Amino acid sequence: MMKPEVMSPAGYWPQLQAAIEAGADAVYFGLKHFSARAKVGFTLEELPEVMRTLHQRRVKGYVTFNTLMFDHELLQAARVALAIAEAGADAFIVQDVGIARLLQQLVPEIEVHGSTQMSITSAEGVELARQFGVSRVVLARELSLKEIAAIRAATTLELEMFVHGALCVSYSGQCFSSEAWGGRSANRGQCAQACRLPYDLLVDGAPRPLGEARYLLSPGDLYALHEMPAIVQLGVSALKIEGRYKDAAYVALTTAAYRKAVDEAWAGLPLSITPYEDLQLTQVYSRGMGPYFLTGTDHQAVVRGRAPRHRGVLVARVVKVLTESILAELDPAAAASPLKPGDGIVFDAAAWRSPEEPEEGGRVYHAYPALHGLVELEFGYDAVDLRRIRPGDLIWRTLDPELERAVRPLTQPASPVRRQPVVVHAVAQVGEPLVLTWQHGELPALRVTVRSPEPLAAAERRGLTEALLHEQLGRLGTTPYYLAALNYVAEGNPFVANSLLNQLRREATDLLAELQGQPAPIRGGDPAAVLAQMTPSRPVAHAAVASPTLHLLVRTAEQLEAALAARPASITLDYLELYGLRPAVEQVQAAGIEARVASPRVLKPDEQRIVHFLRKLDCTILVRSTGLLHALREAAIPRLVGDFSLNAANMLTAQTMLELGLARLTPTYDLNADQIAKLAAELDPDLLEIVAYQHLPIFHTEHCVFCRFLSNGTSYKDCGHPCETHRIALRDQQGRAHPVMADVGCRNTVFNAEAQEASRHLAAWRTAGLRHFRLEFVHERGEEVARVTDAFQATLAGTMTPADLGRHLQQITPQGTTEGSLFVPDGYATIPLM
Template sequence: MPVSPRTPTPRTRIKPEVMSPVGGLPQLRAAVEAGADAVFFGVEAFHARAKVGFTNEQLPELMRGLHERGVQGFVTFNVLVFDRELREAERQLIHLAESGVDAIIVQDLGVARLAREICPDLPIHGSTQMSITSAEGAELARRFGANRVVLGRELSLRDIGRVAAATDVELETFVHGALCVSYSGQCFSSEAWGGRSANRGQCAQACRLPYNLLVDGDERDLGDARYLLSPGDLYALHQVPDLVNMGVDCLKIEGRYKDAEFVALTTAAYRKAVDEAWAERPLSVTPQEERDLEQVYSRGLGPHFIGGTNHQTVVRGRAPRHRGVRVGTVRGTTERGVLVELSEEVKPGDGLVFDPANWRTPEGREEGGFVYQVNPVAQRQRDGQRSAASAPPSTLHELRFGRGAVDSARVRPGDPVWRTQDPTLAVRVKPLVEAADPLYTRPVAAHFRGHVGEVPALTLTDEAGRSVTVTLPEPLSPARNRALDEAGLREQLGKLGGTGYHLADLTVDLSGPGFLPVSGLNALRREAAEQLTALRGQTPERRIRPRLDEVLSAAPRPQSTDDDPQPRLHVLVRTPDQLDAAIAERPDSITLDYLELYGLKPSVERVREAGIRVRVASPRILKPTEHNLQKFLLSLNAELLVRSGGLLEGLQDVPERPTLTGDFSLNAANLLTTRALLELGLTRVTPTHDLNARQITELASLVGPEGLEVIAYQHLPVFHTEHCVFCRFLSEGTDYTSCGHPCESHRVALRDERGVAHPVMADVGCRNTVFEGRPQVAGAHLSGWLAAGLRDFRLEFVHETPEQVREVIGLHRAFLALELGAAELEARLNALSDQGTTEGSLFVPGGFDRLPALPVV
């Protein structure tokens, strides 16, 4: 059963965990020695970084080792799970629980509920891929068993504070690492363009590709900014004190594909920042430490959204990859090298890259190499000196490279110069990545009891309150010379090197005076430390049992109550002109998805007056300051197409709420999640775009076709992003208050390297959606869907003209009336689009039809 929401208790200031990414054993060791409180990683299947992680066989021993060092291990289970995988998912969840993992990080709502059923003692964390941006979103995750949620990376400090004040669900927020341009869980670019789902751990990083900007049909010269969707990296070290004060439970570093040096440096930096903020000391990060964080990996570090919206800084657009530290600017070339005006020290052995911005080099190649000679130009001209060991900053130098390493003809004056590799960095980070003995230690409290005539006893207690007591076999003898005292005990019992502990507190209970040789004290200390370590490493006892069969049978497929077997067409429009065309065609319902709220009320009335059912589409994201939109949407007295989990939660206690349909953005990928959403008051659910046409058919057979509404024609929403392309490239403003609202007066599209132009539209919250330029059509699958009992089909329009809207509706109506075949439908739709059409996410790969029957049926 889902967990019922409850009234939050006031949030108190706590010391947040520092959580580090782990892609393998070297990164795990680096995180532990740098002071991570927790690490997160994947295990074999069902996680969103498919190329890294650990095996099921490794997991029990790995968890034991982490627990011995006082570190929690969180396992990512953060993908959508298909119906054919539910049994495998259950087996994996049981293995994770039995292995002692401290929590699982889950995206799929149905899987979260299943995990809670299987093991009520296993904590569940709602992944950032749940697109949680409000307290209501956190409460929805709690309904399905989550005790913690990972907030969207697009929230500002103020937003995080508002969420923290409105819910007592534990909150986790990213503080460092790569940013996705799209809201996590709302990106379908990999699915649309490569048949590989980002929600399934197969991101193709289409956001890191170059695009041309088309404004009202004309290409706009953007200079060096071709990577229009490639954000810089998050760097929130200076925001740590604020996050500590507002009661955030965990600070998370992104980077499971990064190496051990990255993990070590970032973990150490945020460990230090949290400790200082908790002690209310000022942040003491040095310029060298900040440079090291930039050097180890950076696409351009900044607080970005967490520091507040500034669309001019989130995406610079010059390059999509690691840049490191900028060290200077090209001023010219020589016969044997490159003249660079340096702003940072450069040394022989440094790896440099000359950044031409790839718009000037169509093949995308950048010049660069390892420096072997640094010649200060002014000094050489004065005294004939040929080289220098290193270069002071802010002077002109000739940099020389190995033969053939740099083609100086491709290096131009004005190009930025970046140091991508610094050999000295490895020296500074070596203690963290190659520590032989435990480097970061956990506190223990010791209590020594020494009464003459009784056996001496030592009790060690760790930070979690676990205690062990050890004794010596012989009683304490009277002292003849030097008696035991607190100072001597502190000295000997504090020798905990190599154990992973340090002595934080000591209490003594002495009666004597008594004597104990140093060897006896050492034996007590060693035995106590070993027993405490063994105790910490024990696998927790948990209630675990298979539950999938019971869960499936507990909610049998509903029987259809639909008296009308005829298929229905639902049309979604985005402009008043499209609305005129849709009303003329009289579909079964019209959904309004407008940029501006002001036009909604009269448009709702127009549809209602025409005798057509009317729906209004909600935004996909609602931030804490935007939940007044719920009141506005309800005031329209229209049905709602619900796209936000937070809105769905907010509507639960609304009396006499309108008819609700759940959209694709709720990510229903299996019958568990679909049933759960229907139980929350949705009449129908649109499956996630991660399902192909065959999987949609199978879902209909499991949940009942009357519970689904499928999309037969649309431009797939490939990116949904907080970053506003209109503001960044069509204004000098930073956000909606200063941009001049170019989204209201211009049409914008992004043309990819294949020549396809993808429309961009803004929503009421200024968030942008990049749509696939070619309509995705389901013509080849409509007959199969009809045979499966599906009756509700939606047609969605983006930039179509009124004539195209009427033609698309008419063609689908003709097909459903058996007046048009599937092949002709597809051909005529293809001819109607100036860029053609695509099967897109509906494509069924070869061999799918040969799969056995669904195991859950």
């Protein structure tokens, strides 16, 4: 078992330097494109200097190449990837399966790490990633330590886990809220953070008061520092700190804290985390911190819901509002760093104020001790409107000047904080040049040798001693090195001037740094040639377009009854309770219709019963996760159809998935209608199944809204299963009610209120050869299922125009319709393929 890397984020140079000085083993960062954090990153031209800086400090650099990529981007992506490899990157972090395969062919010397956006939650998912050329997998943040241990025991591939920072409410790679509501793909670095907005809860159609918990999809931040003794025993390769949008102070403090904790835990020492260090980490950035899923499921803890943004440290509660000041009761948990002048604070009035109202806050001008252990706070003139503050409001410190001073040695060091050991072998012989060999690291060590320009003369009085040599060579204050050992061999009594030793020391350290910073040579392929080799030849154009085929997906018995009456080519059952599926499957099969069952989108180590159950159903499975795909592909199942959640956004990924045994594949919802048509032209259109009507699944989350707000339980074990008896929806600020449904793993999917429909694009899709279309229903009644299906059947048969279909669907659906992710921006169709 190896000591895990401490892996830090870097949005740009200040954060990268802070990570180095604080003791990171590796830093991950993105470029200005092909990165899931589109607002930050380095340019490709800066990358050689970035890698040189990291390697000179013995830190690895991993480049986030982790967006889904479109077909017309593949050649550019390949060229950029080659340049990244040539600049000396130690690894790529990727989400796109096709890109992983491309990198394996293009630059096989460079490691490929599977991003958390691959949604890998099981050993099966890890093993499938291995087949794509991935050498390390970043596991989903929703896994517990027990589940990670089970995955570790079942695979030899390197594993990486998050230990600190923001949590997404949705599984990474499975969030389409930005796509649905703004045409911005979270899978392409454009997350709009809809999870951080306030929502009303509707239970069986009626509003349910939430009190202060209006931000019911906004989780707290992960904080696993105190779990480090258990974590280092897991055998994971890297511990990841989230935060490429965070500042240098955040990177410095978190990196230093986890560096110390990992070192102590690895040495078997007790953790020496002080209350003040805990407060510092909370102060620098926090929405409320805890280990959350790492220590097991507790749906009451993950989302508090009071606020969606940085709160800092809870320091006090308002007791009384005076004319020009307030009296507050200090929070005991903040005793290690009490309120003081200069602190920036915010008053949290979530219990009575609307989330839409701005919060009150400002800088503390004076903080006086008052009676009964209270503190009186005064503020600058007009800095705080005391009329908007009430007794009971919480007081959070959002800014602490002391923290700025504490972190300055790491963010603005006068000389390197983290240094590397060097061993110097010195040979000084009268009549011969002085020879100094500087060695850094273990075998294979880096070595440089420097020599004096002239032979050494004999000393008239005092010659060169080991002590003098150690003193002069050890003056390495502005370099990233320290002299760990000196081996001195002398013959005679040689004389060496201090100026010569200083010159040779500078020459040696410059050479050593240059040698460390040189990128390893790679044997990269030609991007165009590699792509051409991986890309199948285009199929021969069809002489006639085959007849269209309609597939329905239903989630209730009432919907199933309507679907059976419509007699589509297939009916997919997507039920909350898997074990009630067999009678429904038999009912569909008895009607002479292909029966299909939708798998869960997540498979965890303790959910193998789901795999066994699906194997026994003797019907087609709609596969929604790579873990289940790996588990089911060898089983005797009639057919496997890949769903949107496999995130096939380009020809390489689609081809990869189909080669794994899928009969058909639904592309990711990141593609618009024009891109779907182009993918069909590049591939065989008969291998694609397109969703033409649905409520887009905008969030897929481990956090259960049913358990959190309709029970006092912490998990399915004690929640009473309100998901089986109640319907809930989340109403946004525009008044749209988004249905929420639970699956067999108690995970929730939030669906878009409006129905996304493809009437404007059916003609173009049919021209492209597409013929498999799926209609998916959420909370629709049986009558609505019948009317929607009838309208599509009429349109595909040619007895209703697409325009009439669109108008008809608008009238049927209670909350209207939208093009949603299918929308094609003006001019988009002119973008060429690669």
